[in-house]
Amino acid sequence: MNTTHRRLVALAGTSIAAAALSACGSSGTPASSPAAAHDKATTVVTKLLSFGPKKLTVKAGTTVTWSDSDSIGHTVTTGTFSLGSNGLRTSEHPDGVVDLPLRKGKDVSFTFDKPGRYVYYCSIHKGMSGEIDVTP
Numbered sequence: 001m002n003t004t005h006r007r008l009v010a011l012a013g014t015s016i017a018a019a020a021l022s023a024c025g026s027s028g029t030p031a032s033s034p035a036a037a038h039d040k041a042t043t044v045v046t047k048l049l050s051f052g053p054k055k056l057t058v059k060a061g062t063t064v065t066w067s068d069s070d071s072i073g074h075t076v077t078t079g080t081f082s083l084g085s086n087g088l089r090t091s092e093h094p095d096g097v098v099d100l101p102l103r104k105g106k107d108v109s110f111t112f113d114k115p116g117r118y119v120y121y122c123s124i125h126k127g128m129s130g131e132i133d134v135t136p
């Protein structure tokens, strides 16, 4: 009886601690904080023929790394494209800002110094695209 009671108390204590931890984790750093300036690198991972996160917002000067976790290669190619009704690209117009081969299991990086909206795609797979929004 006593043992059961203690165990319940212990479990309750644990879940409160876990809740406190997760509340702390979700509060994060305010976006306007100057501390965010140290965040000058971030990663996009390719998995199952998609870029994740598909859309990323970073500050100018941030180095974005694409990491290929697929068993095949991709490219990171900025430019414009049109999509067919099936969601696959029907035309592509690379703009030459970024055009990097991403080999399986490897990483490529690019530092975005100029603010702007950078739409990119994989020139091999017609359904793969992503976006990097670079803020001043």
Ligand SMILES: [Cu+2]
Residues within 6 Å of the ligand: 049, 073, 074, 075, 122, 123, 124, 125, 128
């Ligand atoms: Cu690809």
